[in-house]
Amino acid sequence: MPVPYIRQATPGDEETLGRLDRDTWSPLHAVQPRPQPPYEPxxxxxxxxxxxxxxxLGGTVVGYIxxxxxxxxxxxxxVRQIQGLAVADEARGAGVGRALLRAVQDEARRRGARRITLRVLGHNAPARGLYESEGFVVEGILPxxxxxEGEYVDDILMGRSL
Structure with missing residues (x-):
């Protein structure tokens, strides 16, 4: 299985990232309504x-953080905060999310951060498992x-030292 190549985004990635963001929208991780045309930049x-x-992966953009x-x-x-993470459905299970998570921690350190935090919805077990496996711990819960979609969902605050 190929290893994901991680790089800094460029202005030319905007359309691709916008499409990826819309294609991966899910109530598992999104609190905003599903995007509708005309799409915001x-x-x-x-x-x-x-x-x-x-x-x-193979020259195709399959994720961002x-x-x-x-x-x-x-x-x-x-402190830096992860404020978005998306992986294309066809790239799930290929280590893309983990590679992005590790790279963003390195980038945060490079930019002088001492801590990194994130928020994840309580019902998003796959994401929570990934974050925990990379050293993030639950630091707070907003019940x-x-x-x-008719269900009350906790907002989980997670973080770690860098």
Whole structure:
């Protein structure tokens, strides 16, 4: 099985990443409604190419991870937060999510972070298992934070030192 190639996103990736984001939308991880045309741009003022790492298999983009700051406060600038992760259905089980998760931790360290955090929905067992296997621990739970498809779902806060 080929090893995912991880690289920094470029402006030219925007359309591909937007399509991947829409194609992988699921109530398992999304709290926003399913995107509908006309689609919003993938890159925004807040998140551009420098905030994304991209995974490729055989030259095809099959995943991305978004790294941001949890708050705009200077006193919190030593922490980075994973604010998006998507893997194409056809690439699941190929180590893409794990490769992205490891690469983003290296990138956060390179940018001077001491901690990395994320939020994951309580019912997303596959993602929680991946994060736990990479050293993330549950640091907080917001019980029944979201009402998704008629079910109340916890928001799980996870983090780790770098």
């Amino acid at each position: 993938f890159y925004t003022e807040r998140f551009g190419p420098r905030d994304h790492l991209v995974a490729e 978004r790294l941001g700051y949890p708050t705009p406060l200077e006193c919190n600038s030593h 029944e934070e979201f009402l998704l």
